[in-house]
Amino acid sequence: MVTGTSLKDRYRLSRFPLPHNGMGKVWTAQDTLLDRPVIVKFVNAAMMDADLLRRFRREALLTARLDHPGVPAVYDLGEHEGVPYVVLQKIDGITLTDLVAEQGPLPIGWVAFIGAQISSILLAARDIGLVHRDIKPSNIMLQRSGAVKVLDFGLAVLPDDERYSRITQTGQSLGTVGYMAPEQILGAPTDHRTDLYGLGATLYDMLTARPPFDDPTTITTLRNQLDNPPPRPAQVRPETPSVLDDLVHALLAVQPEDRPANADDVYAVLASLADDLPPIPGVLDDTAGPVQTYAAIVGRVPPDGRSTVISPAGHTEINA
Incomplete structure (x- = not known):
């Protein structure tokens, strides 16, 4: 690609590609x-083969299939000079990796606030049987509005749909060391509890x-993941x-059956803790505006001590 290339006489590329692995x-x-503004993601032309093309298209279809505000919108699929591409919503924000590197351990309210939003995305994924992995x-x-986006569905599977679940592992990791669940390390079947493990590891990272x-x-690292949970966050x-x-400890259980049963339970706990959102310097300097709207989505703790949870279906539940 060269600067200013136009795709379909519609999408005009910027000067340089973004860093991407x-x-x-x-x-x-x-x-x-x-x-x-949009994002255009191309297949690596130097590595292009039938398997890579299938995986690239598969990732775009899975991302598009999960219709949730916490997932980037897929706008278009196309091909330029024989190289396939996908056009995605441009997300203005910061990854949690960079956020923690800049800020250190995040305030408890923010850990819960971000985690509750991830839980709601995992709830939507489970509704269609999708496992992010x-x-x-x-x-x-994390966007400047306070909203969260989950990215990169390159390893996602729909276990009950052969069109999406077939994925070869040639030259590709099954996940990320330190964050992938023990069953992924062992090559065992995965389900929604696999993503709960990843959520637990992410919460741990934000907390510590x-x-x-x-x-x-x-x-x-792999041996410890298979044998033992990490130190509890409160020890750090x-x-x-x-x-x-207790929640993070349970999410990081070695055996899937020892983790919370589903993201609903995780969501309720995290939503009840998302009640103190101080400014994050340089990222969210004013949390009195749009962030409050998202706080209402993930839940608040009323003065009477009961937790208010807004379910994915939009129903409000009051838990004593």
Whole structure:
């Protein structure tokens, strides 16, 4: 690609591609028809084969199928000079990896606030049987509005749909060391509890500013993931509320059956803790505006101490 390339006489590429470690190059672009910025993601032409093309298209279809405000919108699929591309919603924000690197351990309210939003996305994914399989801080972005986006569905599966579940593993990791669930390490079947493990590892990272497994080698990290949960967050950060400490510990259980049964339970706990959102310098300097709208979505704790949870279907439940 060259600067200013126009795709379909509509999407005009920017000067340079963005840094990206995925299966192709990523550019910012301008949709000249609708006058809005977008992201254009190309297959890596140097590595292009039938399997890569299938996985690239599969990721776009899975992302489009999960209709949720916490997932980037897919606008278009196309091909330029024989190289396929997908046009995506441009997300203005910061990954949780960069956020924690800049800020250190996040305030408890923000950890819960972000985690509750991720839980709501996992609820929507479970409704269609989708398992992301790579939930981790670098795949989650916090926007300046306070909203969260889950990115990168390259490893996602729909276990009951052969069109989407077939994915070869040649040259591709099954997940991310330190964040993927033990069943992924062993090549065992995965389900929604696999993503709950990734959520637990992400919460741990936000709470402590370090990954749950911080071993010197990949082998020792994998072995510890298979044998033991990490130290409890409260051992690293004593002010962690006991209910949050217990939740993260449960999410990081080695056996899937020992984790919370579903994201509903996780959502309710996190929503009840999302009640103190101080400004995040340089990221969200004023939290009195749009953030409050999102706080209403993930739940607040009323003065009487009962937790108000807004379910994905839009029904309000009051839990004593």
